Amino acid sequence: MLKDKQIAVYITGGIAVYKAAEVVRGLIKQGAKVRVVMTKSATEFVTPQTFAVLTKQRVLVDLFDQATNQLVPHIELADWSDLAVVVPATANVLAKLANGLADDAVTAALLATTAPKLVIPAMNEHMWQAPATQRNLAQLRQDGVIILEPTVGMLAEGYVGRGRLPEVATIVDFIRHQVALMNGQLQGRTVLVTAGGTKERLDPVRFISNDSSGKMGYALASAAADQGAKVILVSTIHDRAIPAGVTLVQVESAQEMLTAIQQRFATLDVIIMAAAVADFRPATVAEQKIKKTTDNDRMSLSLIKNPDILKTLARQREQQVMVGFAAETQQLIENATHKLTEKQLAMLVANDVSKKDRGFNADTNEVTILRPHQAPEALPMMSKTALAEALIERILPLLP
Numbered sequence: 169m170l171k172d173k174q175i176a177v178y179i180t181g182g183i184a185v186y187k188a189a190e191v192v193r194g195l196i197k198q199g200a201k202v203r204v205v206m207t208k209s210a211t212e213f214v215t216p217q218t219f220a221v222l223t224k225q226r227v228l229v230d231l232f233d234q235a236t237n238q239l240v241p242h243i244e245l246a247d248w249s250d251l252a253v254v255v256p257a258t259a260n261v262l263a264k265l266a267n268g269l270a271d272d273a274v275t276a277a278l279l280a281t282t283a284p285k286l287v288i289p290a291m292n293e294h295m296w297q298a299p300a301t302q303r304n305l306a307q308l309r310q311d312g313v314i315i316l317e318p319t320v321g322m323l324a325e326g327y328v329g330r331g332r333l334p335e336v337a338t339i340v341d342f343i344r345h346q347v348a349l350m351n352g353q354l355q356g357r358t359v360l361v362t363a364g365g366t367k368e369r370l371d372p373v374r375f376i377s378n379d380s381s382g383k384m385g386y387a388l389a390s391a392a393a394d395q396g397a398k399v400i401l402v403s404t405i406h407d408r409a410i411p412a413g414v415t416l417v418q419v420e421s422a423q424e425m426l427t428a429i430q431q432r433f434a435t436l437d438v439i440i441m442a443a444a445v446a447d448f449r450p451a452t453v454a455e456q457k458i459k460k461t462t463d464n465d466r467m468s469l470s471l472i473k474n475p476d477i478l479k480t481l482a483r484q485r486e487q488q489v490m491v492g493f494a495a496e497t498q499q500l501i502e503n504a505t506h507k508l509t510e511k512q513l514a515m516l517v518a519n520d521v522s523k524k525d526r527g528f529n530a531d532t533n534e535v536t537i538l539r540p541h542q543a544p545e546a547l548p549m550m551s552k553t554a555l556a557e558a559l560i561e562r563i564l565p566l567l568p
């Protein structure tokens with residue numbers, strides 16, 4: 169996604185400057201071409217040498233730098249960039265940007281660039297909450313600047329508050345997502361993705377579930393968000409990092425999942441059911457933990473059928489493009505074709521979960537795509553991230 173993107177990283181003088189080095193590394197690792205501009209204050213924390221070595225490029229600090237072979241170095245850099253990222257952004261630089269000041273290399277280049285601007289502030293909590301800072305942020309948003317807000321956590325001052333720079337991985341993912349959005353083909357669309365195996369409760373501490381890890385669902389949510397869609401991820405797995413641009417709705421059982429979808433169904437353009445929904449659930453849920461009885465070596469469970477989510481939704485369907493997954497261990501194509509027709513799906517992604525290196529829990533998957541009136545399309549084995557992108561690409565032409 170960031171391959172060959174030309175990103176100017178502007179570094180200003182906050183305590184979090186050291187994290188900017190990791191951000192620059194992360195961007196380069198994803199294939200971006202990075203050049204760095206620093207304020208004089210930023211160089212008090214980390215030397216320009218660090219960034220020069222990481223980027224293999226001169227770092228611009230002095231607006232009147234005579235050593236470059238460029239006549240006007242800050243304009244050359246401003247014109248070169250596809251994207252401008254300010255990380256960390258001080259309260260001081262927010263104030264300057266909001267007012268169009270241009271008294272050093274950072275602010276002059278930022279005023280001169282027409283590239284989209286991402287600003288990632290970090291500061292003391294009171295500096296963040298100060299009316300002047302909030303006024304400047306509101307102005308910057310109004311000017312089209314995208315702000316990734318600081319998080320709550322332990323500040324350099326030794327107490328917990330809002331002002332911390334988000335984690336490096338979050339920042340890199342945010343930048344990647346913003347770049348993806350620039351070419352997004354799902355702008356204005358709402359996509360709901362389900363993920364994970366449902367948990368069907370037996371009692372307060374036990375449940376019946378399956379091996380689904382939610383990886384495919386999370387990858388699909390991320391790929392849809394990268395295309396500019398508003399993405400709702402209805403998931404039973406909540407301990408993974410939420411991809412940028414995705415809203416997580418936590419559910420547990422098949423019934424909860426169905427309710428969560430139905431509440432939003434009318435607003436959806438696409439629904440992708442990547443969750444592994446249990447077909448059956450315990451007929452009763454014990455209010456207290458079920459005790460081990462001493463006089464009986466056997467225990468039987470009575471199960472009742474869960475609602476079939478896709479079948480239920482198919483009856484209410486209007487504009488929604490519905491995509492299902494079929495995890496099979498035998499007669500893959502026959503079983504999947506039956507599901508495609510029965511559930512009136514626009515697409516069915518069939519995978520053979522009997523093999524260890526694909527399907528449930530694996531990082532890779534090998535699937536066959538079925539669509540009505542089309543021959544099955546077998547895709548080669550690939551990462552779930554790559555597969556998610558391939559599937560979203562195939563969903564685009566199905567939208568009305």
Ligand SMILES: Cc1cc2nc3c(=O)[nH]c(=O)nc-3n(C[C@H](O)[C@H](O)[C@H](O)COP(=O)(O)O)c2cc1C
Nearest residue numbers: 180181182183207209210258259260261290291292
């Ligand atoms: C030790 C130290 C840490 C600082 N940390 C921050 C910070 O995290 N965020 C911030 O907005 N300002 C911070 N400041 C204040 C800025 O360095 C100061 O406002 C400076 O003028 C910013 O210049 P610049 O915006 O041109 O980089 C810090 C100052 C010192 C001395």
